[in-house]
Amino acid sequence: MAARTLYDKLWDSHLVNENDDGSSLLYIDRHVLHEVTSPQAFEGLRIAGRGPWRLDTNIATPDHNISTDRSEREAGVSGIPDEISRIQVQTLDDNCDHFGIKEFKMNEMGQGIVHVMGPELGATMPGMTVVCGDSHTATHGALACLAHGIGTSEVEHVLATQCLVSKKMKNMRVSVDGAVGLGVTPKDVVLAIIGKIGTAGGSGHAIEFSGSVFRDMSVEGRMTVCNMAIEAGARVGMVAVDDKTISYCKGRQFVPKGDLWHQAVKYWQTLVSDDSAFFDIEVELHADDIVPQVTWGTSPEMVAPVTALVPRPEDQVNKERRKGVERALEYMGLEGGTPIASIAVDRVFIGSCTNSRIEDMREAAQVAKGRQVASSIKQVLIVPGSQMVKAQAEAEGLDKIFIAAGMEWREPGCSMCLAMNADKLGDGEHCASTSNRNFEGRQGKGGRTHLMSPAMAAAAAVAGHIVDVRHFLSESTTGVNL
Amino acid sequence: MKAFTQHRGLVGPMDRANVDTDMIIPKQFLKSIKRSGFGQNLFDELRYLDHGEPGQDCTDRPLNLDFALNKPRYHGASILLARKNFGCGSSREHAPWALEDYGFNVVIAPSYADIFYNNCFKNGVLPVILTEDEVDILFLELEATEGYELYVNLASQTVTSDSGQVFNFSLDQFRKQCLLTGLDEIGLTLIQADKIRQYEVEREKAHPWVYGAIK
Numbered sequence A: 001m002a003a004r005t006l007y008d009k010l011w012d013s014h015l016v017n018e019n020d021d022g023s024s025l026l027y028i029d030r031h032v033l034h035e036v037t038s039p040q041a042f043e044g045l046r047i048a049g050r051g052p053w054r055l056d057t058n059i060a061t062p063d064h065n066i067s068t069d070r071s072e073r074e075a076g077v078s079g080i081p082d083e084i085s086r087i088q089v090q091t092l093d094d095n096c097d098h099f100g101i102k103e104f105k106m107n108e109m110g111q112g113i114v115h116v117m118g119p120e121l122g123a124t125m126p127g128m129t130v131v132c133g134d135s136h137t138a139t140h141g142a143l144a145c146l147a148h149g150i151g152t153s154e155v156e157h158v159l160a161t162q163c164l165v166s167k168k169m170k171n172m173r174v175s176v177d178g179a180v181g182l183g184v185t186p187k188d189v190v191l192a193i194i195g196k197i198g199t200a201g202g203s204g205h206a207i208e209f210s211g212s213v214f215r216d217m218s219v220e221g222r223m224t225v226c227n228m229a230i231e232a233g234a235r236v237g238m239v240a241v242d243d244k245t246i247s248y249c250k251g252r253q254f255v256p257k258g259d260l261w262h263q264a265v266k267y268w269q270t271l272v273s274d275d276s277a278f279f280d281i282e283v284e285l286h287a288d289d290i291v292p293q294v295t296w297g298t299s300p301e302m303v304a305p306v307t308a309l310v311p312r313p314e315d316q317v318n319k320e321r322r323k324g325v326e327r328a329l330e331y332m333g334l335e336g337g338t339p340i341a342s343i344a345v346d347r348v349f350i351g352s353c354t355n356s357r358i359e360d361m362r363e364a365a366q367v368a369k370g371r372q373v374a375s376s377i378k379q380v381l382i383v384p385g386s387q388m389v390k391a392q393a394e395a396e397g398l399d400k401i402f403i404a405a406g407m408e409w410r411e412p413g414c415s416m417c418l419a420m421n422a423d424k425l426g427d428g429e430h431c432a433s434t435s436n437r438n439f440e441g442r443q444g445k446g447g448r449t450h451l452m453s454p455a456m457a458a459a460a461a462v463a464g465h466i467v468d469v470r471h472f473l474s475e476s477t478t479g480v481n482l
Numbered sequence B: 001m002k003a004f005t006q007h008r009g010l011v012g013p014m015d016r017a018n019v020d021t022d023m024i025i026p027k028q029f030l031k032s033i034k035r036s037g038f039g040q041n042l043f044d045e046l047r048y049l050d051h052g053e054p055g056q057d058c059t060d061r062p063l064n065l066d067f068a069l070n071k072p073r074y075h076g077a078s079i080l081l082a083r084k085n086f087g088c089g090s091s092r093e094h095a096p097w098a099l100e101d102y103g104f105n106v107v108i109a110p111s112y113a114d115i116f117y118n119n120c121f122k123n124g125v126l127p128v129i130l131t132e133d134e135v136d137i138l139f140l141e142l143e144a145t146e147g148y149e150l151y152v153n154l155a156s157q158t159v160t161s162d163s164g165q166v167f168n169f170s171l172d173q174f175r176k177q178c179l180l181t182g183l184d185e186i187g188l189t190l191i192q193a194d195k196i197r198q199y200e201v202e203r204e205k206a207h208p209w210v211y212g213a214i215k
């Protein structure tokens, strides 16, 4: 057989049929559902008199719309203050109960942001096809899954048929070699990649991240990277299986045990690209060139090193780009030429499916420890990605570090990543955010988002403005690979 | 699924690159559990000067008169002319639902984000890809011509202007066929139910751990 990429292998092993019209029927192993993109799909099933094809492939949880405030959460679904949100969360519960789909309900252990809870429960495993009505499904590719977001019509299609009508994407490999320096995190690596290839750079492609930087990175760090593949235009981001992948999976709730475990591991070890496999596009970056990154504009590709200046529109050669920079700076209330590490911040958000895992919490806590939030900052929200992350962080005492620093320790959910609940920016406010999108209005109408790592966001909270986190770190703290 | 064969209509501009789905339909409207009624909130943050909430009556909201689609000359537009990477960001199908509900049957742009592009076909909205140069020409003509209309034919894969210029576009044949006939895709897949079952039997033998854990 010809040499194949990881993506080729995953595709081939899920092919049910190649249709005459050039499309293919692809089998879906794991379907993750949440409250926002599923109600219309369940309604479609009901109208057509259809039911789920099989139940043990689906797993659901509410995340986007729920409150992160403890007292509101304790009041249960009926305590969700916004009526329309309450109906949506209740609708997910009702649909899952009605059709018999396994759901981790709002306050149950296991609940969390879909892309945090799937891997941590072992519901997503290497070699699977994973879909969810959410574009950040690529996150699961860190476990060598073929994982991508789908629309609501496709949610209905997968529920009803366990398949998707798909067309094979092209292969792209992004290699980063070398070793990253102090204070450079997986978030910085992926922002640097997006800065290099642009928000449409991966369109039509499945990206495999390879090279020593990803080999050295933890599995959670790989999730941060794969999560943002979509911000580079690619629906799919992946990292091949290695020993770290396998030890990450071991012992998780839905992962096989005993003989089945050994059988699975044997198969998982084949989930790597063959040496001479062909990639349609190859991109290379060098770890030495990557320093902590911050976005200054309204698209994730509008990113720069924290040591840089905000770009000037007049320096842009391309006319369309100049217009884009002008518009972004106007929205962001920034002048070209301003040092990025001087931009004042009003609020800080540490959370989202990009950066709300236990390692992210540790990374932020390491900076927050023994320090105080600057008096000019209105709010610092620390939102763990799941009930399990929350419990683990509390067991390690991280919540106390945050609270002592003047930060708020919240209940798990999407929160200010997209501000569907009460966690929002005010008009014109700047936010140091560990989320994945800095689009206009994403975190609240008129809100101005600066994407960065958890360490950088925690440092901004302490300084009151964007700051190079490396000033906060001494060589002695490199034990935790920040 | 709604069919699309051909369409003639007034063109409206959205002259910026990387228009994301948050911009097409802001998140507060995603709380709805319905598929319809999103048109009045299409481009909500650009279109109105105040903050919109779901369920609100939009008739008396203050309009942003600088926003092109609010200009009287573009009222009733059913073809949206846009720039590259249109529909990037979130996978929300609410974006094509909002475009369709507003009255757009066609979007023309140099490129789209993958998921948005795919979602359009499920909702009878045709996303046409022309080159950047062709889109530039159309923007110039649109600006210069009051009441500018285009004719789009899916079968022949062409966009025709009144001045007689014809632009060809390409798309996947399977997407084209589904849109032309408005077929029920789920029904089509279920015709292959036996193949799916066969796949499951073989898969369960090879990778038994995939099944059964989640109950």
Ligand code: SF4
Binding pocket: A063, A064, A113, A114, A115, A134, A136, A352, A353, A354, A413, A414, A417, A418, A435, A436
């Ligand atoms: S955390 Fe943000 S990006 Fe992730 S699933 Fe939730 S809303 Fe989407």
